[in-house]
Amino acid sequence: MILTGFMGSGKTTVGRRVAELLGREFIDLDHYIVESEGRTIPSIFESDGESGFRAIEKASLKKIINSTDAVISTGGGIITYEESRNLLKDNEHHTVYYLSAPFELLYERIKDDENRPMLKQGYEAVSALYESRAPFYEESCHYTVDAALSAEETAGILLALENTGGK
Numbered sequence: 001m002i003l004t005g006f007m008g009s010g011k012t013t014v015g016r017r018v019a020e021l022l023g024r025e026f027i028d029l030d031h032y033i034v035e036s037e038g039r040t041i042p043s044i045f046e047s048d049g050e051s052g053f054r055a056i057e058k059a060s061l062k063k064i065i066n067s068t069d070a071v072i073s074t075g076g077g078i079i080t081y082e083e084s085r086n087l088l089k090d091n092e093h094h095t096v097y098y099l100s101a102p103f104e105l106l107y108e109r110i111k112d113d114e115n116r117p118m119l120k121q122g123y124e125a126v127s128a129l130y131e132s133r134a135p136f137y138e139e140s141c142h143y144t145v146d147a148a149l150s151a152e153e154t155a156g157i158l159l160a161l162e163n164t165g166g167k
């Protein structure tokens with residue numbers, strides 16, 4: 001199982017819970033990057049820029065996607081590169097679930113978090129980013145799931161889908 005979606009859609013929160021319910025390991029790609037780089041996400045953005053972070057993110061996804069049956073929660077920008085989108089869509093090990101919810105709701109959840117450098121652009125730019133990314137999440141997933149529910153409810157839906165239609 002791989003979870004994608006915009007910042008605040010609950011990939012980390014719901015992913016951790018659904019891994020527990022499935023009895024599988026949980027890997028958060030952002031956390032994996034922080035551990036393997038020995039740097040925080042803001043410090044990677046600061047020294048290497050967004051493009052530097054994206055390169056690390058893409059390489060990290062490539063490295064783990066076919067080597068584990070863990071529940072993998074991605075970062076919100078994983079769909080930025082076409083290569084990563086193809087990797088998600090065409091992979092043989094995981095079903096990809098897009099956690100989808102209205103922007104206003106997501107922004108309320110994340111607006112005060114200092115650990116997300118993309119938010120520094122301000123409300124209008126982040127809203128435009130949400131709009132521009134939505135088709136990419138859609139095209140690179142197998143299922144779109146409602147993420148406007150409680151984390152527990154969304155985890156329950158994912159569990160049911162994974163047990164019926166999952167890889």
Ligand SMILES: Nc1ncnc2c1ncn2[C@@H]1O[C@H](COP(=O)(O)OP(=O)(O)OP(=O)(O)O)[C@@H](O)[C@H]1O
Pocket residue numbers: 005006007008009010011012013014030073074075076077109110116147148149150151152154
């Ligand atoms: N279903 C939910 N209902 C209410 N709040 C939620 C829900 N899911 C997550 N949250 C809250 O929203 C915030 C962001 O959640 P989380 O870190 O899981 O998002 P994410 O999708 O992993 O974001 P990112 O793309 O930045 O990694 C957290 O404070 C979390 O507690």
Ligand SMILES: O=C(O)C1=C[C@@H](O)[C@@H](O)[C@H](O)C1
Pocket residue numbers: 006007030041074075076077115116117118
């Ligand atoms: O949406 C994004 O571009 C990001 C989301 C986070 O998960 C992190 O991967 C990072 O803060 C960038």
Ligand SMILES: [Mg+2]
Pocket residue numbers: 011012013028030073074075
């Ligand atoms: Mg996360």
